[in-house]
Amino acid sequence: MGISRRQFLGWLGAAGAGATAVSRAEAASNKQFDGYPGSFGILHDTTRCIGCRKCEEACNKVNELPAPEQPFDDLSVLDKTRRTRSDVFTVVNQFQKEDSQLPVFVKKQCNHCLEPACASACFVRALRKVKTGAVIYDESLCVGCRYCMVACPFNIPAYEYNEAITPRVTKCTMCHPRIEKGLLPGCVESCPKEALAFGTRERLLKTARRRIQKYPNAYIDHIYGEQEMGGTSWLTISGTHFSEIGMREDLGTQTASSFTAGPLAAVPVVVALWPVLLTGIYAISKRKDKIADEERIHAVAQTVADANEEMQVKLAKMKDSMAKEKEAAINLEVKRALEEAAKEAAESQQASEEAGSETPKEEK
Amino acid sequence: MPQETAQVNKSIFTPFNVIAGMIIFCGLIITVLRFTGGLGAVTNLDDNNPWGIWIGFDLLCGVALAAGGYVTSASCYIFGLKRFHSAVRPAILTAFLGYALVVMALHYDVGRPWRLPYPIFLSPGTTSLLFEVGLCVFLYLTVLFIEFSPAALEWLGLKKIRNLVVRLTLVLTIFGVILSTLHQSSLGALYMIAPSKLHPLWYSGYLPVFFFVSSVFAGLSMVIFEGSLAHRHLHHKMDETHLEESAGVALGFGKAAAFVMMGYVGVKFIGIAMDNNWHYLATGWGLWFLLELIGFVVVPAFMYAIAARDRNLRLVRWASILAVLGVVLNRLNISVVAFNWHLPSADRYFPSWMEIAISLFIVTIGVVVYRFVTTRMPIFYEHPDYEH
Numbered sequence: 230m231g232i233s234r235r236q237f238l239g240w241l242g243a244a245g246a247g248a249t250a251v252s253r254a255e256a257a258s259n260k261q262f263d264g265y266p267g268s269f270g271i272l273h274d275t276t277r278c279i280g281c282r283k284c285e286e287a288c289n290k291v292n293e294l295p296a297p298e299q300p301f302d303d304l305s306v307l308d309k310t311r312r313t314r315s316d317v318f319t320v321v322n323q324f325q326k327e328d329s330q331l332p333v334f335v336k337k338q339c340n341h342c343l344e345p346a347c348a349s350a351c352f353v354r355a356l357r358k359v360k361t362g363a364v365i366y367d368e369s370l371c372v373g374c375r376y377c378m379v380a381c382p383f384n385i386p387a388y389e390y391n392e393a394i395t396p397r398v399t400k401c402t403m404c405h406p407r408i409e410k411g412l413l414p415g416c417v418e419s420c421p422k423e424a425l426a427f428g429t430r431e432r433l434l435k436t437a438r439r440r441i442q443k444y445p446n447a448y449i450d451h452i453y454g455e456q457e458m459g460g461t462s463w464l465t466i467s468g469t470h471f472s473e474i475g476m477r478e479d480l481g482t483q484t485a486s487s488f489t490a491g492p493l494a495a496v497p498v499v500v501a502l503w504p505v506l507l508t509g510i511y512a513i514s515k516r517k518d519k520i521a522d523e524e525r526i527h528a529v530a531q532t533v534a535d536a537n538e539e540m541q542v543k544l545a546k547m548k549d550s551m552a553k554e555k556e557a558a559i560n561l562e563v564k565r566a567l568e569e570a571a572k573e574a575a576e577s578q579q580a581s582e583e584a585g586s587e588t589p590k591e592e593k
Numbered sequence: 594m595p596q597e598t599a600q601v602n603k604s605i606f607t608p609f610n611v612i613a614g615m616i617i618f619c620g621l622i623i624t625v626l627r628f629t630g631g632l633g634a635v636t637n638l639d640d641n642n643p644w645g646i647w648i649g650f651d652l653l654c655g656v657a658l659a660a661g662g663y664v665t666s667a668s669c670y671i672f673g674l675k676r677f678h679s680a681v682r683p684a685i686l687t688a689f690l691g692y693a694l695v696v697m698a699l700h701y702d703v704g705r706p707w708r709l710p711y712p713i714f715l716s717p718g719t720t721s722l723l724f725e726v727g728l729c730v731f732l733y734l735t736v737l738f739i740e741f742s743p744a745a746l747e748w749l750g751l752k753k754i755r756n757l758v759v760r761l762t763l764v765l766t767i768f769g770v771i772l773s774t775l776h777q778s779s780l781g782a783l784y785m786i787a788p789s790k791l792h793p794l795w796y797s798g799y800l801p802v803f804f805f806v807s808s809v810f811a812g813l814s815m816v817i818f819e820g821s822l823a824h825r826h827l828h829h830k831m832d833e834t835h836l837e838e839s840a841g842v843a844l845g846f847g848k849a850a851a852f853v854m855m856g857y858v859g860v861k862f863i864g865i866a867m868d869n870n871w872h873y874l875a876t877g878w879g880l881w882f883l884l885e886l887i888g889f890v891v892v893p894a895f896m897y898a899i900a901a902r903d904r905n906l907r908l909v910r911w912a913s914i915l916a917v918l919g920v921v922l923n924r925l926n927i928s929v930v931a932f933n934w935h936l937p938s939a940d941r942y943f944p945s946w947m948e949i950a951i952s953l954f955i956v957t958i959g960v961v962v963y964r965f966v967t968t969r970m971p972i973f974y975e976h977p978d979y980e981h
Contacts (some may be wrong), residue, residue: 266677314640352712352724373704375643376723380786387640390633396704400609477789485786489722492782492801496725496775503771507671511763519916549686 270430270462279423280334282418291415315387318401324474339385339401341462346485347377351419362462363403389586410515435468459484507572612978620954623947635947642942649928653697654921660812662688663773671764680842682972689737722782729776736769748970777808792931794882797864806857811920813850817843818915832974845911846902854894889919
């Protein structure tokens with residue numbers, strides 16, 4: 230016998246998982262990624278679910294999880310709204326509609342986003358979307374930062390808080406290992422009411438639309454997961470508004486990676502522009518200092534020059550006045566000498582006059 | 594040296610040593626519990642609340658308050674404000690210790706701390722903002738170590754290496770500003786991936802801008818706050834230049850912080866206008882948001898402005914305390930208080946006493962190491978052999 234289609238696709242997925250670890254699904258970009266072509270998904274029809282918890286039991290068995298405190302056939306568990314935990318990958322919750330006696334049961338597990346928030350948030354690429362459609366986790370890389378749990382809009386990943394050395398993030402794997410072997414996911418296989426259907430996402434979307442069209446009164450005209458957070462591989466249809474059965478309707482249709490694309494795009498801008506800008510500011514402040522220095526030196530030189538000039542003028546004046554003083558002093562001396570000479574002459578004249586009559590002739 | 598012998602003679606049981614010793618002893622016991630029993634043994638974290646105060650306080654506040662390093666060195670070396678030179682070394686030391694302690698705190702918070710090099714060396718997840726944070730913090734811690742090393746090298750008397758490192762100052766400063774811009778902002782951008790979980794008043798496309806701008810005044814305020822503490826307790830270690838310049842540093846930084854804070858208030862309101870979130874302001878969450886923004890940003894901004902005008906040192910110091918508390922409040926609001934706001938109160942997170950004790954333990958280690966370094970190495974004074 231040849232290989233079945235399922236096996237073939239399984240191998241494809243396995244090959245894809247290894248070789249194309251870096252995919253557009255993980256890269257922040259504003260391009261629309263519509264999922265890997267032919268990838269699988271699961272359709273959950275809440276109108277068919279009876280809350281028997283068989284899927285929980287199968288999930289527990291397939292993933293070799295520890296036995297729960299209360300057995301799976303104990304339906305009193307449904308009285309409380311639960312979430313996934315480190316040892317519980319899927320839960321069925323019960324919601325009581327106001328206008329009806331019948332409760333609505335909703336299965337909760339990883340929705341396997343087409344562009345997963347967790348994979349985009351993981352800084353070691355421990356989480357990734359593979360071609361089968363599953364979002365899978367690689368324990369050997371995980372650092373345990375729990376950013377995936379912060380990022381997940383559906384609050385799905387759980388963490389082994391009581392594990393000291395090797396804590397793991399845990400979540401539904403869409404039974405990726407079983408899909409690769411050509412087996413159905415545990416929950417789908419165990420569902421007695423066909424509330425879960427496995428197939429390619431495209432086919433499941435058609436199935437869901439057909440059911441909604443065929444029974445418009447039984448369903449809300451919305452396929453949860455077709456658009457939510459950019460689309461998920463897990464699809465849900467319901468007869469009740471999703472917000473009334475614990476599923477948020479305000480998540481929008483943008484992928485998680487589109488929210489962080491902006492800040493990531495700013496990184497190269499900062500890396501390229503900051504050095505230029507900062508070096509420029511440094512150069513400007515340095516140049517300002519240099520110019521200030523030059524101006525100071527110039528000012529000092531100018532002051533010195535001015536002072537010199539002033540000094541020259543002063544000196545000249547001083548020289549002038551000194552020369553004048555000198556002249557005056559000389560004149561004075563000359564005058565005094567003349568006077569003295571005159572005086573002497575007068576004295577001698579007087580003396581000669583007193584001594585005799587011939588001396589005045591000599592004097593002349 | 595004489596001071597050290599005096600300390601030894603004095604008895605080691607000073608109030609500071611006793612309290613610090615008790616906190617560290619307590620911290621060591623919880624450390625053992627953490628690494629033998631896992632996070633569940635000591636924290637109140639759960640599957641809905643994967644990040645508690647070890648991220649909200651130790652990482653987010655730690656990094657924001659260590660921004661003084663890049664702010665001070667940039668203002669001195671890049672903007673050429675040389676009158677802030679004596680503030681650079683204390684700021685670089687605080688930043689280095691701050692980042693080292695952030696990395697230490699991360700070892701408590703992540704599940705397998707020995708794998709912390711994985712994202713950088715083994716399997717880089719480049720689409721993650723956390724990768725950007727990790728890479729930048731790793732590189733910046735290295736930069737801070739080199740920037741800080743001259744003080745240690747002077748202390749050790751290794752002249753040649755010291756002179757070599759000092760020549761790298763400008764390049765390191767520019768590199769430090771780039772790395773700080775990137776990781777300060779991406780700490781805010783971490784939360785952009787979860788618009789469905791963070792309250793709309795705090796969630797914004799501008800989160801990275803808010804975080805970066807607030808880190809600037811967080812750094813400025815921290816330098817002022819820490820300076821006032823150092824003056825009280827380490828006055829005898831300061832040289833004349835440091836003492837002369839310190840008032841100018843506090844007033845100058847206060848003035849700068851006033852401007853940046855008012856700019857921050859502006860972008861915060863633009864953020865609200867952008868998403869048309871005005872109607873939330875009339876709710877309880879809105880009052881809490883306004884308390885954070887008005888009480889802990891606008892008020893200290895005005896205090897700074899008045900203090901800078903009147904040259905009032907006391908007011909600058911009070912303003913810095915308020916501003917630092919405001920940044921802490923903002924980071925805790927985003928990471929803990931307004932995160933998961935839509936969950937019923939029974940599913941909300943409140944830290945366990947052991948989480949708080951570990952945060953205290955890490956801060957205490959920081960203070961003890963700071964004292965050890967500042968009482969030995971040339972931080973508040975210039976080494977006599979290297980004065981310029």
